[in-house]
Amino acid sequence: VKPVSAAEVITAPPAIDGTHLWGSLEAAAEIGPWRAPGVQRLALSDADRQMRDAFCGWCENAGLALRVDRVGNIFARRPGAVDETADPVMVGSHLDTQVAGGRYDGVLGVLAGLEVVRWLDKHELSTCRPVEVVSWSNEEGARFRPSMLGSAVFAGALDQEVALGQTDEDGLRFADELDRIGYAGSAEVPGRPPHAYFELHIEQSDSLDRNGLDLGIVTSAYAARGMTVRLRGRTAHAGATPMRRREDPLVGAAELISALDVIGRSGGEETRATATRLQAWPNRTGITAGEAVLTLDYRHATPDGLTRMTGELERALDEICARRGLSFAREEEWEFGQDISFNPALAAAARRHAARLDVATTDMPSSAGHDAYWLATIAPTLILFVPCVDGITHNEHEAIDPERVLPGVNVLAASVLEAAGQ
Amino acid sequence: VKPVSAAEVITAPPAIDGTHLWGSLEAAAEIGPWRAPGVQRLALSDADRQMRDAFCGWCENAGLALRVDRVGNIFARRPGAVDETADPVMVGSHLDTQVAGGRYDGVLGVLAGLEVVRWLDKHELSTCRPVEVVSWSNEEGARFRPSMLGSAVFAGALDQEVALGQTDEDGLRFADELDRIGYAGSAEVPGRPPHAYFELHIEQSDSLDRNGLDLGIVTSAYAARGMTVRLRGRTAHAGATPMRRREDPLVGAAELISALDVIGRSGGEETRATATRLQAWPNRTGITAGEAVLTLDYRHATPDGLTRMTGELERALDEICARRGLSFAREEEWEFGQDISFNPALAAAARRHAARLDVATTDMPSSAGHDAYWLATIAPTLILFVPCVDGITHNEHEAIDPERVLPGVNVLAASVLEAAGQ
Numbered sequence: 001v002k003p004v005s006a007a008e009v010i011t012a013p014p015a016i017d018g019t020h021l022w023g024s025l026e027a028a029a030e031i032g033p034w035r036a037p038g039v040q041r042l043a044l045s046d047a048d049r050q051m052r053d054a055f056c057g058w059c060e061n062a063g064l065a066l067r068v069d070r071v072g073n074i075f076a077r078r079p080g081a082v083d084e085t086a087d088p089v090m091v092g093s094h095l096d097t098q099v100a101g102g103r104y105d106g107v108l109g110v111l112a113g114l115e116v117v118r119w120l121d122k123h124e125l126s127t128c129r130p131v132e133v134v135s136w137s138n139e140e141g142a143r144f145r146p147s148m149l150g151s152a153v154f155a156g157a158l159d160q161e162v163a164l165g166q167t168d169e170d171g172l173r174f175a176d177e178l179d180r181i182g183y184a185g186s187a188e189v190p191g192r193p194p195h196a197y198f199e200l201h202i203e204q205s206d207s208l209d210r211n212g213l214d215l216g217i218v219t220s221a222y223a224a225r226g227m228t229v230r231l232r233g234r235t236a237h238a239g240a241t242p243m244r245r246r247e248d249p250l251v252g253a254a255e256l257i258s259a260l261d262v263i264g265r266s267g268g269e270e271t272r273a274t275a276t277r278l279q280a281w282p283n284r285t286g287i288t289a290g291e292a293v294l295t296l297d298y299r300h301a302t303p304d305g306l307t308r309m310t311g312e313l314e315r316a317l318d319e320i321c322a323r324r325g326l327s328f329a330r331e332e333e334w335e336f337g338q339d340i341s342f343n344p345a346l347a348a349a350a351r352r353h354a355a356r357l358d359v360a361t362t363d364m365p366s367s368a369g370h371d372a373y374w375l376a377t378i379a380p381t382l383i384l385f386v387p388c389v390d391g392i393t394h395n396e397h398e399a400i401d402p403e404r405v406l407p408g409v410n411v412l413a414a415s416v417l418e419a420a421g422q
Numbered sequence: 423v424k425p426v427s428a429a430e431v432i433t434a435p436p437a438i439d440g441t442h443l444w445g446s447l448e449a450a451a452e453i454g455p456w457r458a459p460g461v462q463r464l465a466l467s468d469a470d471r472q473m474r475d476a477f478c479g480w481c482e483n484a485g486l487a488l489r490v491d492r493v494g495n496i497f498a499r500r501p502g503a504v505d506e507t508a509d510p511v512m513v514g515s516h517l518d519t520q521v522a523g524g525r526y527d528g529v530l531g532v533l534a535g536l537e538v539v540r541w542l543d544k545h546e547l548s549t550c551r552p553v554e555v556v557s558w559s560n561e562e563g564a565r566f567r568p569s570m571l572g573s574a575v576f577a578g579a580l581d582q583e584v585a586l587g588q589t590d591e592d593g594l595r596f597a598d599e600l601d602r603i604g605y606a607g608s609a610e611v612p613g614r615p616p617h618a619y620f621e622l623h624i625e626q627s628d629s630l631d632r633n634g635l636d637l638g639i640v641t642s643a644y645a646a647r648g649m650t651v652r653l654r655g656r657t658a659h660a661g662a663t664p665m666r667r668r669e670d671p672l673v674g675a676a677e678l679i680s681a682l683d684v685i686g687r688s689g690g691e692e693t694r695a696t697a698t699r700l701q702a703w704p705n706r707t708g709i710t711a712g713e714a715v716l717t718l719d720y721r722h723a724t725p726d727g728l729t730r731m732t733g734e735l736e737r738a739l740d741e742i743c744a745r746r747g748l749s750f751a752r753e754e755e756w757e758f759g760q761d762i763s764f765n766p767a768l769a770a771a772a773r774r775h776a777a778r779l780d781v782a783t784t785d786m787p788s789s790a791g792h793d794a795y796w797l798a799t800i801a802p803t804l805i806l807f808v809p810c811v812d813g814i815t816h817n818e819h820e821a822i823d824p825e826r827v828l829p830g831v832n833v834l835a836a837s838v839l840e841a842a843g844q
Binding site: 098099100140141142145147203204205206222224226234235236237238239240241242243245248250251253254255257258261264265269271272273274275276277278279280282283284285286287288289290295297299366367368369391392393394395 | 520521522562563564567569625626627628644646648656657658659660661662663664665667670672673675676677679680683686687691693694695696697698699700701702704705706707708709710711712717719721788789790791813814815816817
């Protein structure tokens with residue numbers, strides 16, 4: 001199967017009107033209700049199972065063939081018209097959410113993929129290549145680390161045994177929980193690279209919304225690093241022990257959080273830094289902390305900028321611990337987004353479809369990680385961003401304006417159709 | 423029964439040699455072993471039950487009559503020689519520990535009281551008044567708040583129903599746990615004020631140790647305040663959300679911890695301030711905090727100084743929250759140590775006995791809270807501090823030099839004997 005050029009997309013079918021998609025999104029938002037209008041569907045929870053079951057049901061109704069791999073990634077396949085052994089075009093995202101989850105992060109991309117297939121069916125458009133709608137396991141990393149786990153295993157960047165052995169805060173294993181919810185599949189990982197991968201996602205910041213643009217063509221990724229730092233001091237009496245005798249790692253962690261915030265603000269829109277998790281011990285009244293374990297995350301629009309941030313963070317860590325008599329250990333370091341490149345030809349095609357459909361677009365970087373990051377390491381990949389209201393995300397008030405999302409869904413549909421070959 | 427003056431303590435019996443006391447302390451240190459040489463005996467835990475059982479057994483071996491009140495305070499009584507209805511002289515402390523507990527905090531005072539009774543028996547010294555060795559429930563507050571719970575209920579400062587209804591972090595009720603360990607007694611609370619109350623305790627700072635002194639006569643208490651502050655912001659994406667859109671209460675809490683540390687260091691030896699407990703939510707990777715709940719504690723050698731610290735803290739809290747777009751609520755405020763006065767006559771008597779026994783003493787304040795604070799509100803009360811090595815406490819490495827503790831135990835014995843009347 002050879003690629004099909006834009007010129008070969010002969011008939012432009014009527015656009016998707018969104019009715020079915022919004023209905024599916026509403027139904028999905030009923031699953032895992034939490035702090036209305038939010039949802040909470042932690043990976044491999046009962047709510048995740050219900051959401052997967054609903055998605056699989058919708059896929060079967062659309063006549064798609066389901067396949068589940070060893071880490072629970074779900075592939076819903078529409079056959080190709082020419083060669084069933086051809087690598088498929090994949091389109092998808094994730095169905096899990098954060099603890100404080102909104103109605104659109106992830107699920108919009110999966111259901112938009114399903115809508116593309118429904119649209120192909122409605123207009124009786126066959127494609128040369130198969131099209132697969134994908135739901136990746138545990139994108140958020142809110143329950144099992146790392147984030148983007150399913151796509152990382154699929155892309156061969158994370159060993160399946162490591163992934164299956166991850167435990168949540170209650171000590172429950174990924175493998176056991178996957179089995180419990182009935183999504184421990186048999187398809188081999190790493191998976192066979194697709195012909196192309198598309199992911200539509202809410203922007204999760206406010207630049208599209210603020211600038212009245214309906215579509216972001218993601219052309220680069222922020223470089224991101226994270227780590228867990230364990231600070232160790234000495235427990236003491238909160239009242240009796242003079243301040244000069246304190247070796248309090250909670251105070252050290254507090255200073256590190258403040259330093260990180262300054263580092264995160266140093267580059268304006270180009271930088272981010274967050275202390276996401278802090279656990280002090282013993283964390284009781286009457287006693288000073290003996291340990292504080294801080295998980296942090298920082299990002300820069302460029303790899304060089306990230307290197308500078310790393311230096312600033314390391315200097316702050318050294319200085320704080322030396323001054324406060326603390327020791328530290330860096331644990332669980334990770335990074336992503338360095339040297340990610342999205343496919344220029346797919347981006348150019350998306351721009352052409354946007355122009356034809358009169359959709360205002362902009363090229364933009366992604367500062368959030370997405371499953372597409374891992375897919376980009378094995379296949380031509382494109383992320384499309386659609387606006388979310390006021391940029392609010394990972395929050396129950398996450399919202400979209402359907403009229404401003406539909407243009408992106410139609411560009412996605414045209415892009416998938418072109419990549420799969422008409 | 424009229425008080426007996428020092429001059430009436432006619433025969434000075436041989437001093438306590440400590441052998442039995444050190445043996446009891448060693449045996450106690452075997453109960454609730456944790457991070458050797460430390461112990462962990464959280465209030466109403468199995469370890470607390472074992473420690474109480476051992477203490478009660480030792481008291482019975484010493485011929486003492488046991489009484490337990492409704493909140494689990496234990497009283498071991500040696501009868502008086504003159505009038506069995508006379509108010510007793512009480513001597514004691516507590517048997518529970520912090521999570522990171524040492525071998526001497528609390529238990530030394532209880533077992534020193536028992537040793538005083540053994541000494542009276544050994545030398546066949548009868549006292550006019552009864553002498554009661556006391557163990558107060560839940561002094562540390564590490565499992566059930568507030569700290570000094572048992573003595574507060576005994577003194578009528580805390581309602582017994584409130585105390586019995588307190589819950590630990592697992593939601594277990596004080597009343598149920600007290601019943602479970604078999605120490606829900608029938609003696610009424612509030613209790614009848616004793617004739618006098620004595621408490622011997624390790625200093626928990628380093629001034630006695632550093633200055634080569636063996637005994638501190640506690641003449642005043644630091645004024646202490648504490649509160650739990652709930653900071654509220656807005657969850658957001660740790661990568662996607664620009665720093666200018668953050669309302670992160672964990673960063674706010676970090677700034678408050680740093681401000682508190684500065685306030686705590688502002689008055690040298692006269693001030694303390696500690697962030698003891700911090701719980702952020704959702705506390706997961708990939709998402710910024712939506713709430714942070716900070717428990718803090720600050721103390722000053724004078725009530726006026728405490729008022730100044732309160733003002734500084736309130737200004738910091740207002741400023742941080744205003745600047746970071748956070749709201750806050752102050753919850754669970756408490757204070758103690760204001761206007762506590764210890765009994766000058768008991769202090770003078772202790773100084774006389776120290777002089778007679780050639781023990782170097784100093785008057786000093788207490789910056790830690792003790793059960794004696796509550797007893798001081800209902801009866802003449804004295805706290806005696808003995809040195810602990812390098813001031814280390816609330817830590818597994820808490821240690822004493824027996825040779826430097828024994829002088830204080832002998833001053834305690836002579837003081838109890840005098841107060842109880844020979």
